[in-house]
Amino acid sequence: MFNNLKLGVKLNLLLAAILLLLMITIGATLSIVIQGYAEEVVTEKALLLIETMNSVRNYTSTQVNPELASRLETEELFLPQTVPAYSSREVFEYLRNSDRYRNFFYKEATLNPTNLRDKADSFEAEIINSFRNDSQQQQQGFRNIPGGEIFYIARPLSVTKESCLRCHGSPEEAPASLLATYGTDNGFGWKLNEIVGAQVISVPASQVLEDARRLRLLVVGKILIFLVLAVVLLNVFLKFVITNPINEMSHLSKKLSMGDLDVEFEQKSNDEIGILAASLNRLKASLKIAMEMLDSK
Template identity: 50%
Template sequence: MLKNLKIGAKFNLLLLLVFIVSVLVSGAALSNVLQQKAQNEVTSQGFILMQTMNAVRNYTQKQINPLLAARLETETTFISETVPAYSASQVFTNFRANPEYQNFLYKEATLNPTNLRDKADIFETQLVEQFRKDSNKKQLVGFRTLPEGQVFYVARPLQIQEQSCLRCHSTPEQAPKSQLITYGSTNGFGWQLNEIVAAQIISVPSTEIFNNAHRSWLLIMGILVTIFVILGLLINFLIKKTVIQRIKRIEKTAQKVSTGDMSVDFTETSSDEIGGLAAAFNRMKFSLKIAMDMINEQGE
């Protein structure tokens, strides 16, 4: 079938094949680059927020708690501001008040929390259990689908590393009275030193970021396709003008010569390969004319 195609059709077929392969390869490579860029962006946001929340926790643990710890025995309600987890959660709640960040999430998902607001769900429980099984694992990252959409999460283990933390979480007898009044004596006890009791989880909405990456991919691919089409049309036009039309002229002249018309010449002013072909045909025509004249003379 290809043997029956003209040069122009063969060239266009080859050009189309190169175009398709180029678009597929460049599209796949570009998609990988943009997807990786989008993932790096959400990862960076997650790490920054995690470090910020840890700074809040550290500030509360080192500076706020010592100032208010004595009042936990005398107050009628528990002073939540002394708890690092509470401070971090409240700061993040204020952060989410900005509509731009309302789908960002922060939670210190705990298996046995004092405040049931921090109770780990099934997925979060699995994260905590992974940290418990492998104490060397310091971080888990991945994607999770929530009602807010797909989110990228960064999870780190929360381990009881200071004896002072057990004041509120070892036994109800050792807990501050205000804590028992506010939260009761059922939840948040039995924690052990060096035990991993929770997972600190930052969730960054990723749907819009990946949608932006997809839109960028479509835009860039549209530009590339347009450039390929324009280049294809331009190359096709140049090939037609510089090759195909000149070959067609040589073909028409050769047809006339083959019918005995020796008055025509293979006119080519260019010195390229096609010009050389035309010159060779002219020499062949001249030799053929001489041979025919000799035959005619001998016939007479």
């Protein structure tokens, strides 16, 4: 069936197959590249915020806590400002007051926290237990929540200083203000070097990923338009440079075969089509000479 098609149709089928292959290849490549770029963007946002929170923790631990530690025994209520986890969480909540960061979340999720707002949910508890079971220092990935898709980064939190056990060792050794504020049921029994929680930061990824998908469609669409235009121009070129001259020579060859020796194959170029026209003209001249020789006998 393919052999019965005209040359123009065959060429267009070939171009269509090439175009389809190019679009599949370009689409797949763009999908990988743009998806990778989108993930890099949200990862950079998350890393910047988590390092900022670590700076707040260090500031609280090295400058705020030493100034207020002595008051923990004399105050009626506990001073949470001495706790790095509290300070970082409060700073982040101020950040979330901005519309730009309203859907960003930060939590120092703990299995057995003093403040129950830091209690790990099932997803966070799974992360903490995975940190306990192996030596990895970071987990990251995407997860779906009712508000859309988010990207999270989690790092283990462990008891690295003996001073932490003052508030989290046993209730008998804890400051009176801590017991007065939070009671004796939660946040005790921690051990030195034990992983007790995870520092989790979540940034919205839905918009970034959607922008990446739109960009991919836009780029693919523009490339498709360019390729279709190239196919149209190529078809015009083939029509005037190859198809039309061949059709004309085919028509003249038919007339020549029927005895019309006045036909002239027009040679407009020196390419393969021009060489074919010159050959047909020589063939016509030879045929004319042969016919004249036959008539003279």
